[in-house]
Amino acid sequence: AALRGLADRAESELALECVRPAAREALASLQMETPVRSGALRGSEVIRSVAGSGAYAEAVYGPDIVYDRFRNDGGTITRHGPGSLGTPAVGFFGHSVTQRGDHYIERGEELARANVETIVRTVVQDFLTL
8 A cells, every 4th residue: 555655646746856856956057057247147047947747847947038048059149220239348349249159058957967867866766765
């Protein structure tokens, strides 16, 4: 009976039990790799959702700021109005600027991988203890 109860609980909640702490670790690793100028990019990084049931769950986390994809992937920004891109603090770039991507999101994921695996293994081990 205890084993059946454990199996039922595992089917309904084990995936979520694993994903919650794994998401916190993944976010912490991402924040260690995030480039920091003003702190706005890092400050925008949050866990937006944790959802699932049964054997499947997922967490959605990451930055949520207008230039997050540009900073990670790179690209070209073109100003379509008068004036130049830039600020007095960093300089002016003209009407167009191309930036190479930093790929900090991928580095954060790689940094988190081993710790996330350990967290999931520990959660499963603790969960399955009768």
